[in-house]
Amino acid sequence: MGQEVAASLSFDEGRALEIIEKLAQLEGAMLPILHALQEAFGYIDQRMVPLVAQALNVSRAETHGAITFYHDFRDAPAGRHVLRICRAESCQSMGCERLVDHLRIAHHIEPGQTSADGALTIESVYCLGQCALSPAALIDDEPVGRLDEARLDALLGQLNGARA
Amino acid sequence: MSARIFIPSDSSALAVGAEAVARAVAKEAHARGLDVLIVRNGARGMVWLEPLVEVETPQGRIGYGQVSARDVPALFDAGFLQGGEHTTRVGKVEDLDWMRRQQRLTFARCGVTDPLSLDDYRAHGGFAGLKRALAMTPAEVVEEVVASGLRGRGGAGFPTGVKWRTVAGAQADRKYIVCNADEGDSGTFADRMLMEGDPFTLIEGMIISGLAVGASKGYVYIRSEYPHAFRAMQRAIEIARAGGFLGPDVAGSGRPFDMEARLGAGAYICGEETSLLESLEGRRGQVRAKPPLPAVQGLFGKPTVINNVLSLASVPWILAHGASAYAAFGMGRSRGTQPFQIAGNVKRGGLVELAFGVTIRDLVEHFGGGTASGRKLRAVQVGGPLGAYFPDALLDTPLDYESMLSAKGMLGHGGLVVFDDSVDLARQARFAMQFCAIESCGKCTPCRIGSTRGVEVIDKIVAGVAREKNTELLLDLCDAMTDGSLCALGGLTPMPVLSALTHFPGDFERPAPTRQTAE
C-alpha cells in the first residue's frame, strides 16, 4: 500500500528546491508550488514542508496547515491510476452509490483505498461538472460519463491492460 | 474547399468518446482521400446529444448526435459531409427546439466557434464590448453595468455594478479582479462549459472589469476537478496576451491589464469568496468575517472585485448591446438571462440560457423531457447542495431570485437536479448534513459540530427513535446553524434539510437503507 511505495521513493531535495524556486516569486505561490510538487513526486513529502516554508517566508505550521486543509494533497503516493468517482447529488440521482457498491463487491476496493498491487486508488469527489452525464468520474484527469457497472469494468480493465 | 466538421473538445463530449470520434473521422477521411477540416468546438449545451458532430453544409450546420467511433465509416457512406441521412442525424442544429427556444446572450458563441481562435471570436462579435468600453470613461462603464441590472450569478445575487462602484471608488496602489470559477454545486457546469467553449468571453469581461475599476491584475480561480477547463483558460490567456489583449497595453489603449489562471485544491468552501481569497493568498481556505468587504480589502488586502464566471462573462454582451437591451430580458428584479443547467435523472440534460422567469417545470419537462429512468419525477433540487428540494406541486415556481426565495428555496448558480421516485428525501437531507460536515472550514461550531449532530439526529428519526423529540431537535439544530454560521455553508445547509422535511415528511418515517451516502 501507500506507505511502502513512499518509503521506496528516494526524495530528491534538489529537484524539489528547483520546483519551489521556480514558482516562489508568484503572488500567492503556496498552492502553485504544492500542485507542482505533487505533480512531480506524486505526493507531498513531509521533508518538503520546511523547504516550502523557508522559500515563502512562512512558518512550517502554516505550510503544514495549508497542505492538510485541501483534499487534493496527499502525504503518500497514490496508485498508478486514480479513479475519482462523483458522489454528489446529481450522480446520486443516477445511482452512483450502486457503482460504489459494485467497486466494493466486484473489485474489492472502496473510496479512500489503494489496491494491494498499487495499481488503482479510488477517491470520492463531489461534483465534476458532468452532471448531465451522471454518473461520472475522472480517471487520471480524463472525464468519463454515463457510467454503469459494465462500462466501469471495461474502463478498469483497460487500465490494467495498459499497465502490463 | 475542404469540408468543415465540428467535434467538441468540451470535457462532456470527451467524457463520452469525442476524442475517439475525432480520430476515427480523421482516419476515415484520410483513407477515402477526402479533404476535411476538423474544428474542435465547445459544447452547444445539448449534453444528452454528445458527442454531437456537426458538418457545415450550404443549408447550415447539420448535427449528428450520440455518435460513436464505430458509426464513422457508415456516416461517410451516408454522405454526412453533405448532410446525408443517417440514424444519428438530428437535423439543422440551430433549428432544434432546444436551441430555438433559448435566449443565448452569454453563450451565443459557445459551441459555434473554435474556442481558441481569436479570429473566430472577433468574427462572431467578440471584443465589441471591450471596444465600446474603451471609448467610455471607467465610471460610465460601471454605471452601464449597474443599469443592466446584472446580479451576481454565483448565488448571492448581489448587483454586480454596485460592487464595481465600491472598488472603483476605493483608493489603493493596486486592485484586483478575481473570477470565482470554483463551481462546486452539484448540478452546475455552466462556468466549465463557458471556460472550455468560449474562454475569450470571460477574458474580455475581466478586462472590461479591470479597466472600469482601475485594476490591472486578474486571477481566475478554477477548481481542480476541472483540469480541462484550467488548461483551456491557460491557453486562451496566452493567446489573448500574444494577440495584444492582455499586457501593458490592452488592445492599443495604453492601459494595462493581465491575468492568470490558478488551480484550487479540492475544497468546496473555497467557492465562498473570502475563503477563495485566503486560498489564492496561499493559506487554508478559512472564511473571513465581513466587513471588511473584499471590495474594500480583498486579495492581499487590496480592493478586489470578486465575481462569478457568468457574471463577468455577461459583461461583454451588456457593453456591446447596451444596458437597456440586457435589462429588457427577465422579470421583477431579476434582469437579463440565466444559463440554467438541467442535470441528474433527466432524459435530456444540458444547458439552457433563458430570461429569468421560466418555470422549473418548463425546464425539466419541456427541455429535459422528464426522467431518464422513465419513472415518475419526484423532486428537483434547485441551486446546488444548499438549495431546496421542490416537490411536483411547486414545479410551476418561476426561476428568478425573488420567487425562489418566497418558495423557501434559492436560485443559486442555476442548477436543477432531477430525482425520480426512487429517491429517499430523508437520505438526501442526511447527505446535506454530511456534506456540510465534510466541507466545513471549521470556524463555527454550529456548522462544524451541528452538521455531524444533524446526521445522527436524522438517523434516529428515520430509525423511529423518539421521533417527535428528535424532529424537534433537528429543527433546533437547523435554527442554530442558520443563526450561528459565518457563511452560507453552515447557514444554508438547513434549506435542503427543511425542504425535505416539509415536502416529503413520509420519507422520514420509514426505515432508511443502512448504507451511507458517502464515506
Ligand SMILES: Cc1cc2nc3c(=O)[nH]c(=O)nc-3n(C[C@H](O)[C@H](O)[C@H](O)COP(=O)(O)O)c2cc1C
Ligand atoms: C459555501 C459557499 C460556496 C460558494 N461557492 C461558489 C462558487 O463555487 N462559485 C461562485 O461563483 N460563488 C460561490 N459562492 C458565492 C461567493 O461567496 C460570492 O458570493 C460570489 O463569488 C460573488 O460573485 P457574484 O456576485 O458574481 O456572484 C459560494 C458561497 C458559499 C457560502
Ligand code: SF4
Ligand atoms: S459556516 Fe461553516 S464553512 Fe462557513 S465559516 Fe462557519 S465553519 Fe466555516
